Amino acid sequence: MAGLAVAEGIKARYPQAEICFVSTGNALEERCLEGKGYKFFKTKARAWKGSLIGMTMFLISFVVSFLRCLWYWRELKPDVVFGLGGYASLVPVICAYIRRVPVLLLEQNVVPGKATRFLAPWADLVLCHWTASERWLSCGERLRFTGTPLREGLFGRQPTTPPQADQSASGGIAGLGGKAPTLLVLGGSQGARAINDAMVEGLPLLKEMVPGLRVIHSTGKEGYARVKGAYERLGMEDGVFDFLVDMGAAYSSADLVLSRAGATTLAEITAWGLPAVLIPYPHSADGHQYSNAEELAARGAAVVVKERDLTAQGLTELLLGVLTDGERLQGMRRASRAMGKPSATQEVIQCMLELLEGGRRLDRGHQKGERVCQSLSPQAL
Numbered sequence: 001m002a003g004l005a006v007a008e009g010i011k012a013r014y015p016q017a018e019i020c021f022v023s024t025g026n027a028l029e030e031r032c033l034e035g036k037g038y039k040f041f042k043t044k045a046r047a048w049k050g051s052l053i054g055m056t057m058f059l060i061s062f063v064v065s066f067l068r069c070l071w072y073w074r075e076l077k078p079d080v081v082f083g084l085g086g087y088a089s090l091v092p093v094i095c096a097y098i099r100r101v102p103v104l105l106l107e108q109n110v111v112p113g114k115a116t117r118f119l120a121p122w123a124d125l126v127l128c129h130w131t132a133s134e135r136w137l138s139c140g141e142r143l144r145f146t147g148t149p150l151r152e153g154l155f156g157r158q159p160t161t162p163p164q165a166d167q168s169a170s171g172g173i174a175g176l177g178g179k180a181p182t183l184l185v186l187g188g189s190q191g192a193r194a195i196n197d198a199m200v201e202g203l204p205l206l207k208e209m210v211p212g213l214r215v216i217h218s219t220g221k222e223g224y225a226r227v228k229g230a231y232e233r234l235g236m237e238d239g240v241f242d243f244l245v246d247m248g249a250a251y252s253s254a255d256l257v258l259s260r261a262g263a264t265t266l267a268e269i270t271a272w273g274l275p276a277v278l279i280p281y282p283h284s285a286d287g288h289q290y291s292n293a294e295e296l297a298a299r300g301a302a303v304v305v306k307e308r309d310l311t312a313q314g315l316t317e318l319l320l321g322v323l324t325d326g327e328r329l330q331g332m333r334r335a336s337r338a339m340g341k342p343s344a345t346q347e348v349i350q351c352m353l354e355l356l357e358g359g360r361r362l363d364r365g366h367q368k369g370e371r372v373c374q375s376l377s378p379q380a381l
Contacts, residue, residue: 001264002106003084004032005149009345010352010372012152019372020076022069024088041072043091065091073099080352080372082106083123085113097122102355106348108148108263110291112136124355127348129267129341130295147341148267149348154248155271180212181323184254184274186244187220192260194307195279196223199258200230202316207234209320216253218244255329256322258315261293261304267344269296273337275329276302277318279310301336 020039023029043065081096083089083105105123107116110130126139127146216239219227224242231237251272261280280289296302
């Protein structure tokens with residue numbers, strides 16, 4: 001959601017700004033942008049594959065996308081390009097470099113993706129969430145640590161003031177005389193079968209050992225019917241969804257999050273100051289989800305379980321150990337809150353304004369408004 005967060009932040013401050021998204025046409029991207037009113041340009045870019053055929057297809061798609069982008073550029077004439085990683089960023093960033101248009105790159109993971117590492121020398125500013133990313137990027141003064149932009153709606157009316165570290169969303173901490181806790185289970189936008197299976201198997205014991213436990217479970221479409229059925233048999237089906245639209249409401253209700261370790265999810269979790277049990281997706285590029293999760297674990301904000309070590313019994317015991325230990329939950333909450341960067345959206349926009357300082361700025365009343373081009377990847381949304 002980082003691209004949408006920046007777009008909405010710009011439009012809130014400069015209503016005349018024109019924003020265009022460049023995308024691969026991924027279904028998730030289209031779903032997130034649907035009905036938002038932004039221009040949308042599809043690129044034919046493909047990921048680089050190791051085989052000769054894969055490399056040939058990449059080069060063909062790159063040339064086609066490059067020519068289309070140059071043609072579209074004549075109409076759009078962007079004043080700044082914001083690259084969000086992935087192969088969808090390659091063509092817009094290179095076109096911007098050729099046209100001498102300012103470029104910002106955003107890297108949300110600890111380990112920068114191949115596209116970010118390749119494009120970093122072409123960018124005017126490289127924005128990162130994690131300070132640990134610096135070891136992979138030789139950008140000198142062009143490197144900034146802004147955090148990952150988050151949408152204002154995530155926090156309701158006060159986007160930069162999520163609950164404080166000593167507050168429990170359930171009204172109290174389990175084990176210290178408060179109300180029963182709420183567990184938020186997130187498998188990512190596509191769901192996570194391993195997490196769903198472990199939760200279904202361990203749910204009866206969790207319900208027995210934590211009276212009144214509430215679970216909000218985002219299953220993904222594939223596992224929705226099966227998982228919801230398991231919750232229905234225990235009378236707990238009210239919190240089961242295939243896709244959570246109002247993440248702010250979910251986070252505001254949660255005392256503990258069980259999740260994958262995608263960059264945006266971790267940015268949201270820490271912005272809310274929530275403790276987490278993280279099960280990184282084992283096939284993520286360069287193992288970036290595991291590296292992301294380890295950053296939280298190293299600071300005491302999360303417990304990490306590798307999927308290969310995941311069992312229903314082990315996960316259930318771990319969740320019980322955290323949910324019923326009020327002091328541990330409080331410590332994890334404080335650690336998570338200390339890592340949060342809820343003002344990242346405004347910091348990114350400020351970096352954008354710095355690049356435009358020498359020419360037209362978003363607040364100088366340009367007749368059609370400043371034009372911002374954003375290139376997306378499925379992970380960036």
